[in-house]
Amino acid sequence: MSFSQTMLSLDNVPGDILEYIAIALCVTDRPLGPPSSLSALLRTCRSVYNVLSFSANKPLYGRIFKMTFDSSVALRRLGLQSLTAAALADELVLRFTVMKRFRSGEGSIEPDRELLDAREVEQITQGLWTAYFMVLENEGKNIEMLRIYARINTWILDYLFDANGASFINDEIRQEIWPEPSVNICLAMSLAWFFLEPSRIGIGGQRTLKMFSLGSHRYSPSSLSWNDFRRDRPPNALESSDVKFYGRDRSFYAPSIVPTAILSFLSLMASTPFMTRPTLTLAFPENVSAKGDTTVLNSSTRWESEWMRTLPAPSDKHGPCWINGCMDxxxxxxxxxxxxxxxxxxxxxxxxxxxxxxxxxxxxxxxxxxxxxxxxxxxxxxxxxxxxxxxxxxxxxxxxxxxxxxxxxxxxxxxxxxxxxxxxxxxxxxxxxxxxxxxxxxxxxxxxxxxxxxxxxxxxxxxxxxxxxxxxxxxxxxxxxxxxxxxxxxxxxxxxxxxxxxxxxxxxxxxxxxxxxx
Structure with missing residues (x-):
C-alpha cells in the first residue's frame, strides 16, 4: 500500500475508531510520561487532527487522564459536576507541563534572586501545588509518575537544599537571616517529606531541616495560632494561593512547614550510623515492592485531612479535618x-x-x-x-x-x-x-x-x-x-x-x- 493510500484510508476511518486507536496508543505508552504516540498520530493527516486534537475532542483527553492518573479521590472530593471531560483534559495538559519542568530541573536552581521574575515564581507555585495535589490524590499511579517520570526528588532537593537553590534558604542563612516560609517553601518541604531519601540530603539539607524543626521562636507548628481554639483563620495564617486546579482558578492554603520538616529531620537523625533505626512511617518508601502490601500507602482516604486543611474555610460539611480513630x-x-x-x-x-x-x-x-x-x-x-x-x-x-x-x-x-x-x-x-x-x-x-x-x-x-x-x-x-x-x-x-x-x-x-x- 502506498503512502497516499494510507492517508486516504485514515481519512475514511470513523471518528470513534480513531478514538479507539488513540486510546490503544496511550495504553502502549504507559506506564510513564505523556502520550507521545498520540502526538505522532495527530501529525498523520488533517482529518485525524480534526477528530483527535485537544481542542476538538476533550472527552478523549479526559479518558486519557483517567488512564494515566488516579482520579477516584478527586471525584469523591470535588463531585462529578466539577470533573467534566474538559476539566480532566485541562488537568492532563497542566500536569504534563509542570512535570516536564520538574524533569528538566527548570526553576530549581537560581544563584541570583534578582533574575527570578514574578512569572517564574508563579510557575513554581503552580507546579508545587499540582504535585502536592497529585500526592494527596494518590492511589498508586500519581506517585509513580512524579517519582520516576518527573524526577521530582531531584528538583525538590535542589530547590530547598542546594547552595544556589531557588528557594534562597541557604543564601539567607549565609546572610544570617532567618528565612520566611513562603507558600512555595512550605509546599516544597511537604513534598520533600513525601519523597524523602535521607541518603541524598547533604549538609545544606540537614541545616535547613534543623532550623525549621527547632526554630520554634520563628516557626509555629500550625498555620493557625496554636494557642487559639477558634475555627477561623487569624491574620498570621499564610496567604492563600490562586492556582489552576481541574480547569478552574481556585484558592488554597499551604500546609505549615513545621510538621513535615520535623518528620524529615527526625528521619534523617535516625538514618545516621550512631542513631537507632527509624521508627517513623515514611510516606511513600521507595523500596516498597510492587508486589508487596501497598494498601495502606495507597489508601484513598490516607491524606484526607491534609486535603481539608488546604481549603479556605474547612468545615464538617466539606469533609473531615479529623479521621475518627486516627489517634486511638x-x-x-x-x-x-x-x-x-x-x-x-x-x-x-x-x-x-x-x-x-x-x-x-x-x-x-x-x-x-x-x-x-x-x-x-x-x-x-x-x-x-x-x-x-x-x-x-x-x-x-x-x-x-x-x-x-x-x-x-x-x-x-x-x-x-x-x-x-x-x-x-x-x-x-x-x-x-x-x-x-x-x-x-x-x-x-x-x-x-x-x-x-x-x-x-x-x-x-x-x-x-x-x-x-x-x-x-x-x-x-x-x-x-x-x-x-x-x-x-x-x-x-x-x-x-x-x-x-x-x-x-x-x-x-x-x-x-x-x-x-x-
Missing part, C-alpha cells in the same frame, strides 16, 4: 531537646547559624491513647465543655474525668452536669467526624519516667493539644501540639513546650514524632 491506640517515637542555655539564646535574635552548632538530644517514648467523642447523634442538646487555657490543653481547669471501657465522664468544678464522651470504636463509628468535641486521654513512659496524657482536638484543622504530666519524679508538665499526618499509616508530629511560660511568649520547646505500633 499505641504509639512509639521520639522527642528531642537542646541545652536550655542554647535555647534561651535563640530568643535573643541570634542568627540561624547559632542553632546549627547546638547539640540535640533525643529520647524514646511510648504512648497509649484513647479517643473519646461527644457525638451529635446521642447528645443533641449537650454542649461541649468550655474551652480552657491553652497551657491546660484547652480543658477546663480542675475538670473531673472518670473513664471506663466505653467512654469518659467529664465534669466541671462546681457544676452538677456530667458530659459523656463516647470511646471511639472502629465497628460503630463513621469515618467522617460527626462529633461536637473530641477529647484524648492516655498514659505512657519514657526514659524520664511515667506520665499521663490528656487534651483536646481542634476540629477545624485537626490540631491536637495534649498535656503530658509526669507521675513520678520532678519532671513536671509539658504541652504537646501537632497533627496526625496521614491515616492510616501516618505519624503524630509537632512540638512540645513548657507550661510555665505564658502561651503568648516563646517557651522552652523541642520537637517530637510518633508512629502507631505495628
Amino acid at each position: 491506640g499505641i504509639w512509639e517515637g521520639k522527642f528531642t531537646y537542646m541545652d536550655f542555655s542554647d535555647f534561651a539564646a535563640l530568643r535573643h535574635d541570634v542568627p540561624p547559624g547559632f542553632l546549627q552548632a547546638s547539640l540535640i538530644a533525643q529520647h524514646d517514648q511510648f504512648w497509649t491513647l484513647r479517643e473519646h467523642h461527644l457525638l451529635t447523634t446521642e447528645n443533641a442538646t449537650t454542649e461541649p465543655l468550655p474551652i480552657g487555657d491553652a497551657l491546660s490543653a484547652f480543658l477546663p481547669k480542675g475538670c473531673a474525668m472518670v473513664e471506663d471501657s466505653t467512654g469518659i465522664n467529664m465534669q466541671e468544678p462546681g457544676k452538677s452536669q456530667v458530659v459523656r464522651y463516647v470511646r471511639w470504636n472502629k465497628n460503630e463509628f463513621p469515618l467522617v467526624c460527626q462529633s461536637k468535641d473530641i477529647v484524648i486521654v492516655g498514659e505512657g513512659h519514657s526514659n524520664w519516667g511515667r506520665f499521663i496524657l490528656k487534651g483536646r482536638v481542634r476540629k477545624s484543622d485537626g490540631f491536637v493539644t495534649l498535656l503530658k504530666e509526669y507521675t513520678d519524679g520532678p519532671r513536671g508538665s509539658w504541652l504537646y501540639r501537632g497533627y496526625v499526618i496521614g491515616h492510616p499509616g501516618g505519624n503524630l508530629v509537632g512540638r512540645w513546650r513548657d507550661t510555665i511560660t505564658p502561651s503568648l511568649h516563646a517557651g522552652y520547646e523541642g520537637c517530637f514524632a510518633l508512629t502507631p505500633r505495628k
